[in-house]
Every structure is written in structure tokens, then in C-alpha cells.
Amino acid sequence: MKSLFTRFCLLPALLIFTASVVCGQSTLATDYFRSSLSGNWSAPDIWESSADGSSNWIVSTLAPTELANSITIRNGHNVIINSNTTIDQLVIAGGGILELATGTTTALTVNDGVGNDLVIQNGGLFKHNITGSQLPSFTASSTLEVQTGGILEITNNAGNPSDYAVTSSATALHVIWNDGSIFNWNSSGDPADGVTYFPAVSNIPIFRVSKPISIGNVLPTVINGLVEANAVVSVLSTGTKTFRNGIIGTGAVGSTAINGGQLIINGATAKLAGGSLTLNNNGLAIATGSTVSLLTNKTINNFSGSTGSVVLSGTLICVDFIIDGTSKIQIDGTLKTTNVNGLAGSSVTTLATGFSVSSINSSSAVEYNRGADQVVTPLSYGNLNISGLGIKKSAAPSDVSVSGILNIAAGNTFALNGTNDLKLNGGGILNINANAVFDSGGESQVSGGGSPIINVYGTFICRDMDGFSGVGTSIPGATSASPTTTVNLFAGSTVEYGRGGNQQVTSRNDYKNIVFSGGGVKMVPTCSPFGTVFIKDNVIADVSNKSFGDSSTNLTMVSGRLIVGGTGTKPDIAGVYSLTGGDIEFINSGSTAQAIRSPKIYFNIIVSGSNVKNGAGITTIAAGGSFTVKAGGIYDNNAQRIDGGIGTQTFTMEAGSIFKTGTTGGFSGSNTAATNNVETFNIDPKSTIIYSRTSDQTVTPLTSGYPTLLLKGGGLKTVTTGTFTIAATADSVVIDPSVVFKVSSAATANFNNRPVIVHSSASATGMIGEITAGSSALLNATNVTVERFIPGRRAFRFLSSPVTTTSSIKSNWMEGQSNPPPAYSVNNNNTPGYGTHITGSSDPANGFDATSTNNPSLSTFNKTTQAWQPVSTTSGTLTAGVGYRLLVRGSRSVDLSNNAPASSNTILRVNGAIKVGTVVYNATTTPL
Helix, strand or coil: EEECCCCEEECEEEEEEEEEECCCCCCCCCCCEEEECCCCCCCCCHHEEECCCCCCCEEECCCCCCCEEEEEEECCCCCECCCEECCCEEECCCEEEEEEEEEEECCCCECCCCCCEEEEEECCCCCCCCCCCCCCCCCCCCCCCCEECCEEEEEECCHHHHHHCCCCHHHHEEEECCCHHHHHCCCCCCCCCCEEEECCCCCCCEEEEECCCCCCCCCEEEECCCCEECCCCCCCCCEEECCCCEEEECCEEEEECCCCCCEEECCCEEEEEECCCEECCEEEEEEECCCEEEEEEEEEEECCCCCCCEEECCEECCCCCEEECCCCEEEEEEEEECCCCCECCCCCCCCCCCCCCEECCCCCEEEECCCCCCCCCEEEEEEECCCCCCEECCCCCCCEEEEEEEEECCCCCCCCCCCCCCEEECCCCEEEECCEEEEEECCCCCCCCCCCCCCCEEEEECCCCCCEEEECCCCCCCCCCCCCEEECCCCCCEEEECCCCCCEECCCCCCCCCCCCCCEECCCEEEEECCCCEEECCEEEEEEEECCCCCEEEEEEEEECCCCCCEECCCCCCCHHHEEEEEEEEEECCCCCCEEEEEEEEEEEECCCEEEEECCCCCCEEEEEEECCCCCEEHHHCCEEEEEECCCEEEECCCCCCCCCCCCCCCCCCCCCCCCCCCCCCCCCCEEEEEEECEEEEEECCCCCCCEEEEECCCCEEEEEEEEEEEECCCCCECCCEEEEEECCCEEEEECCCCCCCCEECCCCCCEEEEECCCEEEEEECCEEEEEEECCEEEEEEEECCCCECEHHHHCCCCCCCCCCCCCCCCCCCCCCCCCCCCCCCHHHHHHCCCCCCCCCCCEEEECCCCCEEECCCCECCCCCCEEEECCCCCCCCCCCCCCCCCEEEEEEEEEEEECCCCCCCCCCCCC
């Protein structure tokens, strides 16, 4: 009767923890077996058996043989074979140990069954510890498979245990070494040498050395795997030693004499790490096609007196690790480093001080591939690759020389330091790939013999004060006349002028994109980039009178300033504008106008030239932008407007600036005005606004009041609504001939006691016209000068002053001067073309011009006597509306000593307060 225990079964003197073990049942030789304890293989009680291998496990009554369905040595169990044993379908699980401890008369036989017959799983251990001389015997095609992480360990040298791995042995034919399987030499005896370990296949087993050994003779020794030296490995004799997949571990590996066989690493993938390596005269060869990864810092010395070196024909990937020691390296293949301090030159570079570079072959490549900033050591390279990310900078003063190709990968910057140069010797090539950057660093240059080539797909940053290409520039050999260096600027490429100070821009016809950065003034020549001009930082790009750009050129600005001079439409750049900052300054002061290109959206516009006008369309200012007319600047918007569009904008006029508008809708506030959708006005009262249209215009009020205001052209200039005010410190208001200033019924005009001048000419006379709302709508018109043109003909003129003056007749119609007797031919005429002579007395106190007769020329009408009565003095004032009869001989240039003098045109002007309100006329008297 069977008794079932779900967790344990009680046996004599033993309490065994198990899982579902059935007691009272016999074991068959064909059952499934698994270890339950450590002990000798032949002891049945260390095994459990099951008929199906998944349930009903019982304490075995037999030791397993080759008849078993399968046998498993489980984790934590050490099973010892010390008697004749035949096995099949044996698995040593992770943590399980099978110790082969047979003697001189006993042996292990591996039977050939289904699949692999002895399998060492990851973490499992097969320990060779025999005292006899017989290795396991393999029948037919039976196999021992060492899986990844599985260990076959040699603890003594009995029976020539190297044969497990030596490919020429019969035993090795039955052993399968998987990738990452481990052959652990833990014996004080030396392994076989002059032989080949492991098959030459892609799998990479590990030859682990756990106790000091010596290896090597006159024949080649080859280990087709990775040597993990955790103890000293002494390399002997003249035969080569090939450690195909490299050397790792904490132990030292090295030659014991000056002369000896060469060490070779030739695996497609290999590793180098751990303890020191000592080379003889033949050194270490990293073969072509082999890629070796440095996993730790590594010390490589030469044996005392040796001249050996590491000959790199394959690829050595050093990442951040350091190779130090007394040896050297000959770079014929590829070396890659991510060391932040560079390749060589100090104790913290990839090749530390003491471990030198003996030579760099012209066909070799050194790659700086850190994912961040990295120092590039100045050396003479064959090929130099810049990859990873960040800035790779040659910080030392020495030059960097490249005889092959310097390739800068996307996402990287290679920078010189401004004092050293890049030498492309022997026809070297610089490739700046798309999204990659070359930075000259300052006055550093790219030059070299043998016709070097520079291919720019990405960005070339030029920081040379003399420019990009040509004599004395970043690329001195790229002259226009006899170039020795070829520069190819491909589609999408960028030349960036990035000096922190003033810089000359080279004239070329093949620019694609140009960036102006850094600072200072960039002196721009005539050229037309086939892409985008980008201005940033505090740069001033001074185009002046040059032609820069065309319809194939775009403009982007985030800051800085673009200065454009010359005539016609400017900027010449006519492509797409993307302006989120910066200024465009228009400086033309020539006789021919400069037009602001429109319609375009600008950020900040500055007008400093004296002959600048709007172009053919609306000039739009972006949100946050501004329009500024500088002192001395004159801007004529013709009939187009400046529009703020969305957001807020600022309009500024500095003292001494002039703004002309020919729009019908006035200065601001509508689509027909000079400005619209502009929120802030900063208008200096000493600036000037000119209404210049030849026909009617609306005059719109300004919150801050108008500065100097010129009403020119012609037609009615009408204040239609609101209060029109002149700023308290403005210079004047000037009304030209043919212009009538009008104030409608819903409006008011406040001249703020500032000078108002109404001009007169031969063709017309300006007017302050209808003030619809009467005297209340014209305020503070107390300083008004009104002119009247008088043609050149001696005649009496009937005149009345439109203003009441506070100054004398002499100050007004005589321009404040008179001719004293007796030198009648001497004329005081300080303002040619203005004023006239008024005679009547030779007494200077009366203020007349003296003549030989002193006949009166100015009279007023006496309504009592109904006769003209001469005035007795010119010191009296003029009252608006009072009539005078004045003999106008002409201007004050007329010779009063001549009875028949030639007459001349003149302008009479009076200054005072305009009479406002009701004026009473009496038909029988002079106007009151």
C-alpha cells in the first residue's frame, strides 16, 4: 500500500524535504532521474526517480545508467563519479556539479543516445579531477555540449585534459563549445601548447585561466575564443600565440623574453580588458577584420629592452578607457575613442603619457565618437572621423593634419581653437556632412598641399576676420584667380560668419545659406545666396550700397541688424521673410530714392537715410515690432500704409526726423491712413510730419500732439474729428501755397501758441480755411505768420493784415529794418525776397526808409474826412481787418536813389493772433 506525503517523506534517520514524493515504489532503470543530494553517483539514495519525469517522484532505489530516460544534476548538488559509469541524456543544471574523479582503473563512458548526451547548462559545472589517465570515453557519435555559461573545469592535469578543447584530439570531436561556454583551467599544470583550442567557428568560447600557467613553444598556439586570464599567463618561445577573441581577466599576460612569438588577436569581435600585458619585440597584432573592444583601462608594457608595439590593422574601440604603459601603437587600421580628453598627450587621454603613437598610416582612421564634447589631439592622421554628438575641439596650439579624409558626421562639430590650423596634406579631403559643423575657431585656417578639397553639406563656421575663402581667410588656397584648394558648397549647406567682432564677408556666387552670428559688423559684398540668410546675436550685417540677394534668397532674423543702402527696392532679398527680431535699417541718402520692399512682414524697421520711401505694397510690422525714423532720416510712405496687423507695435520719430505721407486718410487710425493698427507712438516734438498729397487729405489727431507739421502738396487738409493739437515744444506748422487747412464741425484745432506759417507764392496762397464750429474750434492761434506774394510791379496795393500783431509795422512788412539817411542808395535787405520799403520821414525815430523826397507810401483811410491819411510812424502794430494803402515798389532790393528803379517780386508777411469771432463791416468805412 502506497503512502502519499505532499511535502516530505520520513526515511530511517533522514528527513528529506521534497515535493510530492511517493514511498514504497521501486525504481526502474528506464525511469527519469534527478539528484536530491550531493554524493557519489553510485549511491541510489542521492537520486529521485519518476516514471514520467513530471510527477510521482520517489526516492530512487537504483543509481542511474545509460538506460535512464534522462538524468539531471540539480542546483546545489555535487555528484561525484569515482567508479566505472556509463551515462546518457545527462544534464548538469545551473548550480549543479558533476565531478569526474575516476582513478587509474575506472572511467566514465558517454553513451550515444538521442540528442546531446551530456549537457552542461548555464551555471552548471563539469569538473575534471581524475587521478588516472583516462578521459571520458565517447561511444559512436555521443556528445558533450557546454552551453553558454556552462563550465568545463580542469582541476588537475591528469589524462591530458587539454584534449577536451584541442581540435586535433579524438575527445574534442565529441565536445560542443557554444558561444560563451567556459573552459576553466584551474590546474597548476600547464595546458598543451603548439595546438589549436576550440573549432574555428563563429561561436566564442572562453578559455579561463584560474591558476598561473605558461604557454607556448616553437609552434603556433591558437585559442579560437576569448582568453580570460584571472591568473598570470607566461607566454613562451617563438611560436605565435593567437588569442582570437581577445584577452580579459585580472591576471597579467606577457612575454618572458625580449624575443618571442607575436601575440595575435584576429577575431571578428574581440575584447581587451583587465590585467597588464607585456610584449616582446614582435608585439601584439590586431588583425585586419578584427574589432577589439577595450572594456577596462589596460596597461601594455614592453619587456625590458623590447621594442615591440601594438600593430593595429583592425579596429580598436577604446570608449572612455585608457591604455598606459611603456609600449606603443602603430595605427594601420581604425581606432575609436570617446575619451573626453582625446587620443594622446596626457595621463588621462586614451593613450596615456608613456604609451606612445609610433606611427599613423595614411590609410588608417581615428574616430572621435563621444556622445558629448571631446578634445581632439593634434596629430598627423590618415583619416579622421568625427562622430557621436557634441563639439570635438582641437584645443592644443599644434596643427591637426589629415592626409586622407576628415569626415564630420551629422550632429557633430569639429572645431579648431583659433591659433592652430587644419592641414589637408597630400590632397586631403574635408567632408562636412548635412547637420554637421566645422568651426574655424578664429584665425585658424584650412590649407595643405596637393590640391585639397572641402565638401560642405552642413555648416562651415568662419571666424576669420578676413572672411571665408581667399588670401588671408579661413581657406587661403581658395582664391578666385588660381585656386589650390577646391571648395564645394552643396545644396543645403551653410557658411556661417561667426566672429565675435568685425568681419569681412567673402564675395562668392555659390553660397546656399549664410548665417551672420557672433557680433560686430559683417561687411557684406555683392552676391546672391541660393537659400536663406539668417541674422542673429548682436550682429550688424552691413550691405550698404551692395546688391545682396535676389528672388531665390530668403531672410530670417531673430536679432541683430541688416543695413541696406543704395537705390531702388531694398533689401534685394526677395524670397520668404521670417523676422521675429532684429532691425532692418535703410540708409540711402542719395538723390534717387530707396524703396522698402513690400508687401512684406518686418519686425523692426529703422529709417536713417534721407531718401527712403515705401515700396509697392503695404509694409506690415510683426507683433512686438517697431518702425523708427532716426534723426536725419526722411521717409515717404507715398500712398501706402504701415500696418501693425496682429499684436502690438511701436512707431517712433526721433528729433530731426521727417515722415511724409501721401495717404488720403491722414496719419493714423484707418486702412487709408499712413499707419494703422499701431498701438504706441513715440513722436519727438522736434521731428517733422509732412502731409504731401497733391489733393485732399484728412488730418488725424495724435494723442501726444503733432511735432513740426508741414501741409504740402495741395487741396484741403481737413481735421474731420477730435482735437488736433500741436505739441507744446514743436517748432511750427507750415501751410504751403495751394493748401487750405480746414476744421470740420466735429473737430477742434489747437495750435498751442506755436508758430504757424501760411506760405504764399506766385501761383497760390495757402489758407486757414473754414473753421466750421467757429472761434471755439480754433484755439491758441496767437503766433501765426501769414505771407502774401506781391508781383514785381510798382503800384499801390490795398492790404489788410489777417492777424493782429504784437510787433510793429516795421517788424512785419519791412522785415524789421529801414534805410537811414543820407545814403539813399544803401539798402538794408537782410531777408532777400521778403518785405518792402515804406517811406514818409527822414527821422529815424519814425522807422521809415529815407529817400530824397520822403514822400509817404503807407496810408490809412480816415472815414471822417473820407480821405487817405499817411501813417506817422511804423512803430504801430497791425490790427486784423484794418485796411491800408501801400505803395509797393517791390522787394527791399529796389534802389530808392533811382527815380525809375527795376521792380522785383516780394513777399509781405505778418505775425500775430488770428482774429476769430464776428467781424463787422460798414459799407461806408474801412473794415473795423
